[in-house]
Amino acid sequence: MSVNIKEKVWYLANFEAFEKKLNGGAQTPLHRLRKAALQRVKKNGFPSIREEEWRFTNVSSIESMNFKPVDEKEQEEIGRNTLQEYLFEDLTPNRLVFVNGRFSSQLSSLSGLAQNIKFENLALELKNNPDVLLPYLAKQADYKKHAFTALNTAFLSEGAFIYIPNNIIVDEPLYILYISRDGGESFVTHPRNLYVVGSNAQVKIIESYVGFGEEKYFTNPVSEIILNENAIVDHYKIQQENKSAYHIGVTQVHLKKDSNYRSNSFSFGSVLARNDINTVLDGEGAECTLNGLYMANGKQHVDNHTLIDHAKPRCNSHELYKGILDDRARAVFSGKIYVRPDAQKTDAIQSNQNLLLSEDAIVDTKPQLEIFADDVRCTHGGTVGQLDDEGVFYLRSRGISKHYARNIMIQAFAGQVTHKIKLEGLREKVEGLVFSRLRDGHLSDK
Amino acid sequence: MLEIKNLHASVEGTEILKGIDLKVNAGEVHAIMGPNGSGKSTLAHVLAGREEYKVTKGSVIYEGKDLLAMSPEDRAREGVFLAFQYPVEIPGVNSAYFLRTALNAVRQYNGLDDISAFEFLKLAREKMKLVDMDESFLKRSVNEGFSGGEKKRNEILQMAFLEPKLAILDETDSGLDIDALKIVAHGVNQLRNENNAVIAVTHYQRLLNYIVPDYVHVLYKGRIVKSGGKELALELEEQGYDSIKNDADKKVNVPGLTGVK
Numbered sequence: 001m002s003v004n005i006k007e008k009v010w011y012l013a014n015f016e017a018f019e020k021k022l023n024g025g026a027q028t029p030l031h032r033l034r035k036a037a038l039q040r041v042k043k044n045g046f047p048s049i050r051e052e053e054w055r056f057t058n059v060s061s062i063e064s065m066n067f068k069p070v071d072e073k074e075q076e077e078i079g080r081n082t083l084q085e086y087l088f089e090d091l092t093p094n095r096l097v098f099v100n101g102r103f104s105s106q107l108s109s110l111s112g113l114a115q116n117i118k119f120e121n122l123a124l125e126l127k128n129n130p131d132v133l134l135p136y137l138a139k140q141a142d143y144k145k146h147a148f149t150a151l152n153t154a155f156l157s158e159g160a161f162i163y164i165p166n167n168i169i170v171d172e173p174l175y176i177l178y179i180s181r182d183g184g185e186s187f188v189t190h191p192r193n194l195y196v197v198g199s200n201a202q203v204k205i206i207e208s209y210v211g212f213g214e215e216k217y218f219t220n221p222v223s224e225i226i227l228n229e230n231a232i233v234d235h236y237k238i239q240q241e242n243k244s245a246y247h248i249g250v251t252q253v254h255l256k257k258d259s260n261y262r263s264n265s266f267s268f269g270s271v272l273a274r275n276d277i278n279t280v281l282d283g284e285g286a287e288c289t290l291n292g293l294y295m296a297n298g299k300q301h302v303d304n305h306t307l308i309d310h311a312k313p314r315c316n317s318h319e320l321y322k323g324i325l326d327d328r329a330r331a332v333f334s335g336k337i338y339v340r341p342d343a344q345k346t347d348a349i350q351s352n353q354n355l356l357l358s359e360d361a362i363v364d365t366k367p368q369l370e371i372f373a374d375d376v377r378c379t380h381g382g383t384v385g386q387l388d389d390e391g392v393f394y395l396r397s398r399g400i401s402k403h404y405a406r407n408i409m410i411q412a413f414a415g416q417v418t419h420k421i422k423l424e425g426l427r428e429k430v431e432g433l434v435f436s437r438l439r440d441g442h443l444s445d446k
Numbered sequence: 447m448l449e450i451k452n453l454h455a456s457v458e459g460t461e462i463l464k465g466i467d468l469k470v471n472a473g474e475v476h477a478i479m480g481p482n483g484s485g486k487s488t489l490a491h492v493l494a495g496r497e498e499y500k501v502t503k504g505s506v507i508y509e510g511k512d513l514l515a516m517s518p519e520d521r522a523r524e525g526v527f528l529a530f531q532y533p534v535e536i537p538g539v540n541s542a543y544f545l546r547t548a549l550n551a552v553r554q555y556n557g558l559d560d561i562s563a564f565e566f567l568k569l570a571r572e573k574m575k576l577v578d579m580d581e582s583f584l585k586r587s588v589n590e591g592f593s594g595g596e597k598k599r600n601e602i603l604q605m606a607f608l609e610p611k612l613a614i615l616d617e618t619d620s621g622l623d624i625d626a627l628k629i630v631a632h633g634v635n636q637l638r639n640e641n642n643a644v645i646a647v648t649h650y651q652r653l654l655n656y657i658v659p660d661y662v663h664v665l666y667k668g669r670i671v672k673s674g675g676k677e678l679a680l681e682l683e684e685q686g687y688d689s690i691k692n693d694a695d696k697k698v699n700v701p702g703l704t705g706v707k
């Protein structure tokens with residue numbers, strides 16, 4: 001096969017176009033960061049399957065696919081009814097909506113948030129108020145360590161910025177919706193989120209990725225989350241990209257003393273999805289809970305990588321990831337728990353459970369405990385199994401059809417994760433998403 | 447109502463039932479007794495349609511229909527109910543949801559409308575009283591973390607909801623203390639009438655003091671080796687299974703003998 005040498009790798013070509021549009025912004029320190037990140041990508045390329053962390057997920061096709069910037073043609077408006085489908089009852093009066101990576105003030109809504117809370121487009125804040133966010137931006141997610149963080153950082157511009165001052169408890173969840181649709185042939189977006197939560201502050205954040213239509217695109221988000229002392233963050237990520245899309249996202253969390261981060265990650269869409277969550281428990285008494293549910297069928301590939309870094313003593317972590325796979329789908333779970341030498345009294349529990357509905361589905365589940373302290377309690381378990389025949393028979397013996405019995409059993413399996421969603425409207429919505437995927441005791445494409 | 451003829455069944459290639467004949471009429475209670483491992487639960491599961499048990503010979507006619515040709519769910523909808531010896535725990539499936547789904551599945555099959563949430567709750571309260579169960583039970587996952595007695599009562603509760611024509615109770619009495627046994631027996635007796643029948647599989651004659659059988663059959667090594675009236679249960683209680691076992695083991699070699707009718 002001959003290679004067209006005139007054609008640049010797509011991200012380099014895209015960067016030139018991106019730089020042109022920045023005008024004066026190309027002189028800032030931030031832009032130097034972007035360029036450094038780009039250099040990293042240019043030099044190292046995308047990770048190959050020879051790298052341990054990418055052993056089961058081949059991203060070489062993404063590199064060779066020629067993704068382009070979003071085609072900024074006039075778009076048909078997204079109607080209220082369409083939007084309504086992706087809102088959660090009364091839970092989302094405060095929302096930032098992005099269409100193909102661009103902030104939409106028309107679809108967004110901010111009602112009744114206290115003045116001192118910041119919830120807005122990162123690009124706008126970078127322009128008007130850089131001093132507030134620059135001390136935090138790109139300080140957690142290290143582009144030197146992760147190719148897709150580097151790629152995102154090179155194009156860092158729009159996304160959600162949340163800043164909760166000390167002692168503020170935000171009751172209403174903050175909702176961030178990324179919609180991808182009709183953005184031209186093979187378009188790519190790089191959403192960048194930064195959430196800074198003050199001491200004793202509490203907030204619930206819902207991050208949702210939705211794809212309309214069937215065209216191929218690539219979403220490359222990075223979220224950085226900083227919890228100051230005694231802060232509490234409930235973070236929900238719902239990935240519903242379309243079935244041709246690529247989604248490779250990184251969430252980087254930094255926890256200070258006595259803070260508590262609870263993540264619920266739902267991965268439903270995409271032909272290839274990869275979610276990395278890295279948490280650093282960097283203060284005594286910090287706690288993190290990572291729950292996840294993934295469902296994949298057809299040729300979907302879903303990869304969840306989590307890293308919990310117990311850097312200080314007396315921190316707890318709890319992790320439960322469950323997966324449901326059908327057809328030829330493939331899932332990867334890698335859960336690393338790292339306990340540093342002085343992180344005594346660490347308490348870490350991890351579990352990954354997989355339900356296979358077809359003989360052709362594949363799971364690679366890999367717990368990795370690296371423990372350098374002696375007074376710790378770490379447990380992990382991984383299971384891969386089929387639907388419980390006895391349970392199905394029990395339901396059938398009460399008059400429930402075979403297909404429905406299987407659906408009930410699958411839902412129950414997922415329920416152990418969905419039940420952990422504390423926001424009722426959201427829980428119902430996510431349970432509805434699970435249910436809508438079930439067809440005759442198997443997963444369907446909707 | 448039910449006629450089993452020369453029923454043979456095997457599991458994983460081993461023959462467990464070796465020619466069962468049994469006839470049950472509406473209004474009757476049949477007790478099936480026998481030592482452990484004789485095939486009582488296998489018979490119960492075959493009647494309920496468990497696919498792991500392969501019927502290799504014989505027939506089962508239920509209400510004039512070929513029972514063995516029906517799916518487990520259709521058997522339930524036609525009025526066959528098995529109270530499991532070991533009820534299955536189903537984490538994550540709420541008991542109220544389960545009961546309502548089952549009830550509606552059976553109602554739909556019989557051309558009835560779904561029961562409303564309100565009607566369901568009313569019915570549930572009434573039925574739960576029958577087996578002395580607390581309303582909080584409806585919120586729990588099916589059988590999950592239930593005590594042995596709770597599981598057995600839950601079986602009878604399901605039976606009370608579905609109002610079967612033929613109830614097969616598989617050792618519903620084992621592991622129950624006398625109070626729980628009385629509750630379970632009371633539940634069963636409340637549901638009895640001249641149109642339905644009960645097959646009570648049991649190990650002990652104790653249950654039969656409360657659910658009085660019309661016939662008692664002894665199952666041993668996959669065959670019914672002795673049948674009689676309720677006095678047979680008392681006899682067994684006093685003498686144990688040894689003499690029956692001995693007799694049966696002698697007779698097994700006699701060609702043509704496939705159990706006593």
Ligand SMILES: Nc1ncnc2c1ncn2[C@@H]1O[C@H](COP(=O)(O)OP(=O)(O)O)[C@@H](O)[C@H]1O
Pocket residue numbers: 457458462480481482483484485486487488489498
């Ligand atoms: N699923 C199974 N797989 C293999 N053997 C079985 C299975 N179920 C029952 N058996 C065997 O069949 C025989 C009868 O068992 P069962 O019907 O449970 O007896 P009972 O209920 O009278 O105690 C026993 O020897 C038992 O080990």
Ligand SMILES: [Mg+2]
Pocket residue numbers: 486487488531616617
């Ligand atoms: Mg038994």
